[in-house]
Amino acid sequence: MTHLVRPVREADLDMLVALAEGAGQGLTTLPANPDTLRARIARSTAAFGRNSADRQETESFLMVLEEAATGRVCGTSGVYVGVGRAAPFWNFRRSIHSHFCTELGIRVDSTVLMLANDYTGATEVGTLYLEPGSRVNGNGSLLARARYLLMASAPARFGDMVIAELRGWLDEAGDSPFWQAVGHHFFQMSFDRADYLSGTGQGGFIADLMPKFPIYADLLPEPARKVIGLPQEASRPAFHMLVKEGFRISHSVDIFDAGPVLEAHPRDLATIRDSRARTIAAVVPDEADDLHEHLACVPDLARFRAARVRLRRVSQETVEVSQSAAALLDVAPGDPLRCVGC
Numbered sequence: 213m214t215h216l217v218r219p220v221r222e223a224d225l226d227m228l229v230a231l232a233e234g235a236g237q238g239l240t241t242l243p244a245n246p247d248t249l250r251a252r253i254a255r256s257t258a259a260f261g262r263n264s265a266d267r268q269e270t271e272s273f274l275m276v277l278e279e280a281a282t283g284r285v286c287g288t289s290g291v292y293v294g295v296g297r298a299a300p301f302w303n304f305r306r307s308i309h310s311h312f313c314t315e316l317g318i319r320v321d322s323t324v325l326m327l328a329n330d331y332t333g334a335t336e337v338g339t340l341y342l343e344p345g346s347r348v349n350g351n352g353s354l355l356a357r358a359r360y361l362l363m364a365s366a367p368a369r370f371g372d373m374v375i376a377e378l379r380g381w382l383d384e385a386g387d388s389p390f391w392q393a394v395g396h397h398f399f400q401m402s403f404d405r406a407d408y409l410s411g412t413g414q415g416g417f418i419a420d421l422m423p424k425f426p427i428y429a430d431l432l433p434e435p436a437r438k439v440i441g442l443p444q445e446a447s448r449p450a451f452h453m454l455v456k457e458g459f460r461i462s463h464s465v466d467i468f469d470a471g472p473v474l475e476a477h478p479r480d481l482a483t484i485r486d487s488r489a490r491t492i493a494a495v496v497p498d499e500a501d502d503l504h505e506h507l508a509c510v511p512d513l514a515r516f517r518a519a520r521v522r523l524r525r526v527s528q529e530t531v532e533v534s535q536s537a538a539a540l541l542d543v544a545p546g547d548p549l550r551c552v553g554c
Contacts, residue, residue: 272293292335306325361552489548509549
């Protein structure tokens with residue numbers, strides 16, 4: 213089955229709600245709330261349609277993975293510009309506080325968690341979800357890497373810091389040991405409720421109720437200490453994909469479940485670094501010689517599409533694409549193309 217990544221459309225709402233319901237509470241940025249998702253579709257449509265290279269204070273780009281033959285939506289991914297500009301973006305910054313007693317020859321190093329807004333203004337990649345039946349043939353990689361091709365297509369709009377948050381470790385009952393040790397005591401609500409409020413833009417309670425003083429990790433129960441910075445099992449493939457792409461583990465963790473926050477400069481991401489701008493010289497038969505599969509996209513954001521397609525390079529600036537590729541990406545000779553490794 214051939215798939216492509218494209219901007220979300222208003223007509224996708226019902227399928228998007230179904231995906232959100234399938235994702236459950238594990239994906240904060242994809243709540244199963246039709247009104248919230250409808251508003252996010254509208255913001256994304258406006259962002260993709262804006263014909264300017266200038267960076268906005270905040271923008272939201274939401275994409276879907278579509279089965280080309282049926283039009284069915286089976287996955288999502290997103291890019292969010294200017295996190296923390298419209299509403300505070302909170303995390304815990306981990307640091308080491310060292311205490312010395314020269315007289316007794318004792319040194320104690322303590323991990324301290326401090327509420328912070330370190331990533332205000334950064335670009336976040338997230339909302340990566342693929343229904344279980346479609347987790348084959350590299351669809352997850354396509355969905356994830358399409359975000360970086362989007363950023364490579366209009367770099368000025370995305371800034372110089374990219375982050376990714378991953379869901380923290382959960383026990384066999386689906387509970388977060390860190391939440392039980394920290395957030396539960398301050399918010400007086402369930403983890404799922406806090407997660408839902410945050411995901412639907414109602415996160416003001418975090419600033420109102422979260423402690424402003426440092427939390428010494430040594431004072432937390434051992435189950436909570438052990439999971440600080442650990443992703444949940446279901447997020448491990450995404451974690452390894454991010455690291456392979458070029459993200460590095462930061463000193464910050466999520467305030468609810470202590471999941472890891474990863475960060476990178478866009479130029480350090482492999483998909484961006486290895487992508488090149490080309491022009492389509494010709495469309496050739498699918499059976500033509502020397503065609504090789506590459507990840508490629510239409511760099512015009514208003515027409516953005518990304519897929520793995522067959523093409524061949526014919527000069528320093530041009531490529532020829534197969535008929536199937538031209539149909540899938542809706543391109544013709546003379547159109548620009550951005551491709552990886554071509």
